[in-house]
Amino acid sequence: MNQTYIFFADGLEEIEGLTVVDMLRRAGIPVTIVSISDTLEVIGSHQIRITADVLFKDTDFSDGAMFVLPGGLPGTTNLAAHEPLCHLLTDAASSGKYVAAICAAPSVLGGLGLLKGKKATCYPGFEDKLVGASVCSDSAVVDGNIITSRGMGTAIDFSGELIAVLSDRETSDRIKASIMYH
Secondary structure, eight states: OOOEEEEEOTTOOHHHHHHHHHHHHHTTOOEEEEESSSSSEEEOTTSOEEEOSEEGGGOOOTTOSEEEEOOOTTHHHHHHTOHHHHHHHHHHHHTTOEEEEETTTHHHHHHTTTTTTOEEOOSTTOGGGSTTOEEOOOSEEEETTEEEEOOGGGHHHHHHHHHHHHSOHHHHHHHHHHTTOO
8 A cells, every 4th residue: 555654753843744644644545653752642843742653663664655754843853863764764765665854854864865866845944954956945846756845834735745646646636625725
């Protein structure tokens, strides 16, 4: 199937993470919220408490088709510091699986060398961290198996692109129309 894993760390931007989960589930795409800490409770950058589905350390990701990083600070910093996650992302990208990141989180992909020769976007001010990328300012960018987006205000566009690659454009458009998104 199109199993998607989204990684939540304390300090994530809640809208970026939850919009992805909500829209993918509306599209019928299985998505699992993974806490990278030792507890299922994750506290977002705006002190919203979210309960993840699973802990990273207890999860087998072999069925994953897509791996998603929400942004936010210090969430992005926490994701980048989690070595097992970084190994998983590198392995996934090299095997052709989708790797996606929004806001500051594309900097994690840049730091891992996953953006070399790719078009990518990010939250303004993080462009220098997109090492090797051709940086653009589109709301969401798909380049092969790498998908990036700019931030909270582009979370619906980002989620729509995730749906389009995992399902199809028609499903993406249908979900966006159902939530009254132009």
